[in-house]
Structure formats: structure tokens, C-alpha cells
Amino acid sequence: MISLAGRDILHSWGKFVFTGIGLGLLIGVTLTMAGVYRGMVDDAKVLLDNSAADLWVVQKDTLGPYAEPSSLYDDNWRGIRNIQGVASATNVTYLTMQVRHGESDVRVLVTGVVTGETGAPGWPPHLIAGRQITRGHYEAVADVATGFKLGDQIKIRRNVYAVVGLTRRMVSSSGDPMVFIPIKDAQQAQFLKDNDAILEQRRRTEQNPALNRPGLPEVLDAVIATQSANPFVNAVLVQVKPGYAHPEVAESIRRWKRLQVYDRLQMEEILVGKLIATSARQIGMFLVILAVVSAAIVAFIIYTLTMGKIREIAVLKLIGTRNRTIAGMILQQALGLGLIGFVVGKVSATFWAPVFPKYVLLEPGDAIRGFVAVVVICVLASAISIWAALKVDPAEAIGG
Amino acid sequence: MVTAGIRIEGLRKRFGSGDTAVDALKDVNMVITPGEVVGLVGPSGSGKSTLLKCLGAVVEPSAGRMTIGDELIYDNRWVIKDLRALRRDKIGFIFQAPYLIPFLDVTDNVALLPMLAGLSNAMARKQALELLQALDVAHRARAMPSQLSGGEQQRVSIARALVNRPPVILADEPTAPLDGARALAVIRILNQMARQYEAAIIVVTHDEKIIPTFKRIYHIRDGKTHEEVGEGRDFE
Numbered sequence: 140m141i142s143l144a145g146r147d148i149l150h151s152w153g154k155f156v157f158t159g160i161g162l163g164l165l166i167g168v169t170l171t172m173a174g175v176y177r178g179m180v181d182d183a184k185v186l187l188d189n190s191a192a193d194l195w196v197v198q199k200d201t202l203g204p205y206a207e208p209s210s211l212y213d214d215n216w217r218g219i220r221n222i223q224g225v226a227s228a229t230n231v232t233y234l235t236m237q238v239r240h241g242e243s244d245v246r247v248l249v250t251g252v253v254t255g256e257t258g259a260p261g262w263p264p265h266l267i268a269g270r271q272i273t274r275g276h277y278e279a280v281a282d283v284a285t286g287f288k289l290g291d292q293i294k295i296r297r298n299v300y301a302v303v304g305l306t307r308r309m310v311s312s313s314g315d316p317m318v319f320i321p322i323k324d325a326q327q328a329q330f331l332k333d334n335d336a337i338l339e340q341r342r343r344t345e346q347n348p349a350l351n352r353p354g355l356p357e358v359l360d361a362v363i364a365t366q367s368a369n370p371f372v373n374a375v376l377v378q379v380k381p382g383y384a385h386p387e388v389a390e391s392i393r394r395w396k397r398l399q400v401y402d403r404l405q406m407e408e409i410l411v412g413k414l415i416a417t418s419a420r421q422i423g424m425f426l427v428i429l430a431v432v433s434a435a436i437v438a439f440i441i442y443t444l445t446m447g448k449i450r451e452i453a454v455l456k457l458i459g460t461r462n463r464t465i466a467g468m469i470l471q472q473a474l475g476l477g478l479i480g481f482v483v484g485k486v487s488a489t490f491w492a493p494v495f496p497k498y499v500l501l502e503p504g505d506a507i508r509g510f511v512a513v514v515v516i517c518v519l520a521s522a523i524s525i526w527a528a529l530k531v532d533p534a535e536a537i538g539g
Numbered sequence: 540m541v542t543a544g545i546r547i548e549g550l551r552k553r554f555g556s557g558d559t560a561v562d563a564l565k566d567v568n569m570v571i572t573p574g575e576v577v578g579l580v581g582p583s584g585s586g587k588s589t590l591l592k593c594l595g596a597v598v599e600p601s602a603g604r605m606t607i608g609d610e611l612i613y614d615n616r617w618v619i620k621d622l623r624a625l626r627r628d629k630i631g632f633i634f635q636a637p638y639l640i641p642f643l644d645v646t647d648n649v650a651l652l653p654m655l656a657g658l659s660n661a662m663a664r665k666q667a668l669e670l671l672q673a674l675d676v677a678h679r680a681r682a683m684p685s686q687l688s689g690g691e692q693q694r695v696s697i698a699r700a701l702v703n704r705p706p707v708i709l710a711d712e713p714t715a716p717l718d719g720a721r722a723l724a725v726i727r728i729l730n731q732m733a734r735q736y737e738a739a740i741i742v743v744t745h746d747e748k749i750i751p752t753f754k755r756i757y758h759i760r761d762g763k764t765h766e767e768v769g770e771g772r773d774f775e
Contacts, residue, residue: 140654141647143640150642150683454638457597458699459627460655533626534597536634537588537711 143464144471147448158440159476162433163483166513169429170488171495173505176422178498183312183410187403192260192376194389195401196228203399204233204373205312205406206414211398213326213372222391224383229253230372231261232325235315238285239294245285247318248311249295251325251372260376263319269304275321280304282316295320296328312410314497322372330369340366430512433480438520441473445524449531456533466525473521477513484509543606544573544739545594545707550603552589552762563589564600565762571739573706576730578753578769579743586762587743588711594741595630595709596622608706627656631700631708631738635715637692639684639699645671646680649698656703663702670698673735674728690721694728701732708733710742719748726752 148155186205195204196219203209213230220228232251237244252261254275262271263280269289272278279300281287291302300320309317344362345351351359379388389400401409452465485506492499550567553560563586571577581587592598594605605613607629612619619625639648649667654660671677674694679687687695693713700708710729714722726749733740744750754771757764
């Protein structure tokens with residue numbers, strides 16, 4: 140038996156191909172939306188992977204350092220390092236800001252890392268060009284997504300940094316590329332006030348009789364020195380010695396240092412389950428709407444094509460064509476349209492995904508799920524056309 | 540009793556019921572022998588199309604008997620359960636317009652029926668080509684219907700009606716869109732095919748040009764048939 144659907148598609152291929160392309164672009168958008176979500180999750184995981192930490196020590200009763208602000212003294216790491224089972228403990232700061240680069244600025248996650256400890260937690264694990272930070276000040280390693288190049292001068296707050304290294308796939312949970320600078324500079328960048336504000340603060344301190352006692356100028360100096368420095372970091376990244384259970388080490392830090400400690404799974408849950416949960420629901424809604432729109436388009440196209448063949452269907456029924464042959468023809472056309480659409484959509488998404496400003500991760504599993512969804516949508520969308528075709532009276536082929 | 544191609548006895552068809560009931564067919568009696576072509580004529584609203592639909596097993600009559608060959612197909616109810624198979628295997632249809640399937644070429648338009656009946660594609664196409672040869676359109680076998688002239692399309696539709704060798708062919712005004720010469724050519728082909736394939740052909744027509752060609756004509760008026768001997772033309 141010849142394929143009636145195949146012959147019809149070949150006969151009016153232009154109509155099918157152009158409709159398939161239109162549908163395919165819609166499917167491409169749907170796959171891309173799924174890719175955007177996967178990219179967000181991957182960004183979150185990459186952030187955790189690249190930090191190379193087993194435990195994140197943050198301010199008590201916060202979900203820091205990524206989902207909530209966290210602030211703890213920068214000397215906590217010493218005590219943490221002496222706890223049994225801790226291999227290393229390193230300060231780190233995170234600050235999302237606009238970084239000046241030439242005439243434009245770029246949104247980045249400025250990360251402060253401890254210099255002199257190359258390879259410690261928080262550092263970029265690999266470079267694609269240049270070198271790691273070796274000086275204590277004014278050097279930076281940037282993710283290539285920033286657009287910075289080796290030797291570029293970038294301005295963070297009032298200071299200018301030389302880009303000495305480039306890395307890849309170092310992004311924040313919201314997809315902003317990371318720029319690594321020495322932690323002292325990062326601490327200063329987080330809390331640095333302008334000169335007028337500093338003068339105003341000194342004046343206020345001097346006018347406070349409790350702090351500016353006659354005959355005790357060193358008290359005032361000490362207070363001003365405290366106000367001018369920033370002894371805080373956002374988190375301490377901890378690596379656990381082999382053979383020690385992470386939960387036990389975390390519990391020790393909680394008990395002795397009275398700080399909040401998260402392990403990898405907890406941090407992943409915070410990032411994926413809380414930080415990007417709203418975005419995920421938003422994307423989920425988009426996916427549902429796009430699926431409904433795709434189904435409506437396929438249903439409309441197949442219904443229109445079927446209605447255009449009512450006389451032929453009546454003739455086919457009159458000359459003895461079985462209902463299942465006619466239903467099969469319509470179903471195959473719907474599936475054919477879906478197949479064209481899926482191929483166009485997959486290819487389109489693959490081509491335009493790298494152009495998106497944020498990371499779009501197209502997973503094979505999502506493509507398979509998308510294909511199954513397209514098949515289901517096509518089957519459902521063809522149902523109304525099949526119902527209409529089966530209702531056609533073969534007597535319509537006979538005049539009168 | 541001589542075996543008829545199709546025999547209709549006391550066929551009735553009523554639409555609706557009660558006060559609004561309409562008797563479209565009141566008493567239809569026809570006997571067409573194999574190889575015979577008869578005309579079925581009558582004014583608009585006389586019941587021609589209803590009769591054709593009853594004979595084509597797409598509308599169920601209200602009463603009467605219908606026999607195709609030796610097989611009783613209707614006896615106050617359908618005796619045959621699979622009317623679709625009945626139409627496919629026993630009845631050929633020729634329409635006013637050819638109604639060829641636009642996305643199949645000429646060969647496959649004709650071969651579709653035997654394929655639906657379960658014949659292999661190769662055998663079905665072989666049968667189709669033989670008929671197209673007989674109807675002198677084999678040279679357009681690979682053409683699409685839109686590439687054919689009106690006359691060629693009608694000959695292809697005749698081939699489609701004949702391809703399963705049905706004992707009965709119902710032709711619904713097959714010459715309506717054709718001029719005199721082409722209309723006569725179609726009637727000539729129908730007569731030749733009727734003889735060659737032993738088919739009983741009923742031609743519903745208004746066409747004054749072809750009515751004289753029938754040797755027997757059934758007039759239908761007020762739902763009743765009246766047989767009349769026509770002038771007849773020998774298409775030998």
C-alpha cells in the first residue's frame with residue numbers, strides 16, 4: 140500500500156516545509172527556553188565545582204554567600220583550619236558590580252581570592268591564557284565572557300587592574316562572568332567609601348566626646364583606623380581531609396565557631412532550589428505556553444489541510460478506503476510536520492544558543508523529551524482533524 | 540431467472556417521519572444485465588441522486604431488495620455488513636467531475652483500489668496500466684491529475700471505476716462537463732468496457748446528446764421508475 144500521507148506531503152512540499160520551518164522556529168524557542176534553565180542550573184553547579192570547596196562557612200542564620208549577603212571576620216579561617224579534619228580554609232569575597240572597561244562597563248562577579256595560594260579554594264582552576272595573580276594588588280584574572288583581553292586595564296571602584304590571565308566557564312549563579320582580584324583589594328572594593336564620606340565620618344567621630352577624650356588621642360586614632368578598614372569576608376571555603384566525613388567536620392565548625400556551614404549538597408539545594416527557583420517556574424510557564432501554542436498551530440494547520448481535502452476524503456471513503464487508512468494519512472501528516480518542525484527547531488537552537496548572552500545548555504535528554512512532546516502534541520492535534528475526516532459522508536462525493 | 544448485473548425490486552426510501560416524512564423513492568424496479576449500459580433520467584428532485592446513493596450503499600433504503608450478481612445485498616435491511624468492502628469490490632463509481640486524488644499520479648489513482656483490496660503494489664499498478672492502455676491514456680501514466688485535460692481525467696476516472704472488475708458501475712452525469720464529441724466518446728468507452736468487463740452500467744444523465752445512445756432508459760418521476768426502450772446506438 141502506498142503512503143497517502145507521504146504522497147500528499149511530496150505533492151505540496153512547499154506548504155509543508157514552510158509550515159514546518161515556522162513550527163520549527165517555535166520548537167527551537169521552546170528547546171532554547173529549556174536550555175536557558177539548564178544553563179542556569181549548570182552555572183550554579185559550575186560555580187560550586189570551580190570553588191573547589193567541600194564546605195562553605197558563612198554568617199550564622201544566612202543562606203550566604205551566593206543566595207544571601209554573608210559577612211564574617213577575616214580571621215575566622217585560622218580557627219577553622221585548626222579544627223580536626225580541615226585540610227585548608229580560605230577567605231573569599233563575592234561582589235556583583237559593573238566594571239569599567241574602556242568606554243563601556245560589564246556586569247561581573249568580582250571575586251576576592253587569597254594571593255600567594257595558587258590553586259587554593261576559590262581560585263580559577265584553569266586558565267586559557269596568561270597567568271594566575273601573583274602580586275598582592277591590582278592584578279586580575281577574568282572570564283573570557285567579559286570580553287576582556289590580556290593586558291587590558293579595568294577599573295573596579297577607584298582602582299585600575301591589569302588583566303593578567305583569562306579563564307573560561309567561571310560564572311555566577313545568574314550567569315555573570317567572574318573577575319578574580321586579590322582579596323585585600325576585593326575587601327576594599329566592597330566597603331570603600333568616597334573621600335567626602337570618609338572626612339564626614341572622621342568629623343563625626345572627632346565630635347563624639349566618648350571617642351575623642353582629652354589626653355587620649357590614641358583612642359580616636361584607633362577608632363578611625365577601625366572605621367577605615369574592612370575586616371570582613373563573605374565566606375570561608377573549606378577543604379576536608381581525606382577520610383573525614385563532611386557532615387562531622389561541618390558540625391565541629393558549627394559547634395566551635397558558631398557559624399553556619401553548608402556542604403556541597405546543601406549549597407546546591409540553596410542555589411537550584413531557592414536562588415533560581417522562581418526563574419525555573421517562570422521558564423516552566425513559558426514552556427507550557429509554547430507547548431500549547433505549538434499544539435494549536437499544528438492542530439490548525441492539519442485541520443486546514445484536512446478540510447481542503449474533504450472532497451477527496453469523501454471519494455476515498457466512497458471507493459472503499461478504510462477509516463484507519465484515512466486516519467493514518469492525517470496522523471502521518473501531523474507527525475511529518477512535527478518531525479520537520481523538530482529538526483528545524485533542534486538545528487536552530489543549536490545555531491543560536493551560543494549567541495545568547497547567558498549560557499544555554501542543550502542537553503540530549505531535553506531534545507529527546509522535546510521530541511516525545513512534539514510527537515504527543517502532533518497526535519493530539521491531529522485528533523480533531525481525524526474526527527472531522529471520519530465524519531465526512533461518502534455520499535458527498537455523489538452529486539444531488 | 541437470468542443472472543442480472545444488478546436487480547432492484549420495490550426499492551423505497553423515506554426521509555424523516557410522521558407529518559414531515561418525504562418519500563424520495565416509492566417503487567423502484569430495475570434489472571440491468573452484465574455488459575449493458577442503461578440511462579437513468581429524470582427531472583431535478585425526482586430521486587435520481589437518492590437512488591444512486593442507495594445503489595452505491597452510502598444511503599440505506601427503507602424497504603425493497605437489491606441483488607448484485609447472485610448476491611443479495613439488501614432485503615429490507617443490509618444483508619452485507621461491510622458496506623465499505625461492498626463498494627470497493629462490487630461497485631465502481633464515475634462522478635460528474637473526475638475527482639481524482641490530486642497528490643497521486645494517474646497510475647496510482649487507478650491502482651489505489653486494488654491496493655486497498657490487498658493486492659501488491661506491483662500487481663495493482665500492472666492492472667492499472669492495462670486499463671489505462673485500453674482507455675488510451677497509458678502515455679500519461681506518470682502525469683499528475685492537474686496535468687491532464689478534462690477528457691483524459693474522465694478516462695482515468697473510468698479506469699479507476701473498472702480496475703477492481705466490479706459487476707456494477709454507477710456513473711453520475713459523467714458527460715456533463717464535456718462537449719458533444721467528447722461526451723459521445725465517453726459513452727462509447729463505457730459501452731466497450733461494459734462488454735469487455737461484463738459490467739452493468741447505470742448512467743445518470745440530463746444530457747440530451749447522449750440519451751438517444753441508450754437502448755434502455757429508466758425514467759424516474761415522483762420516486763417511481765418507468766422503463767422505456769431507447770433508440771440505442773451500436774458502438775461495436
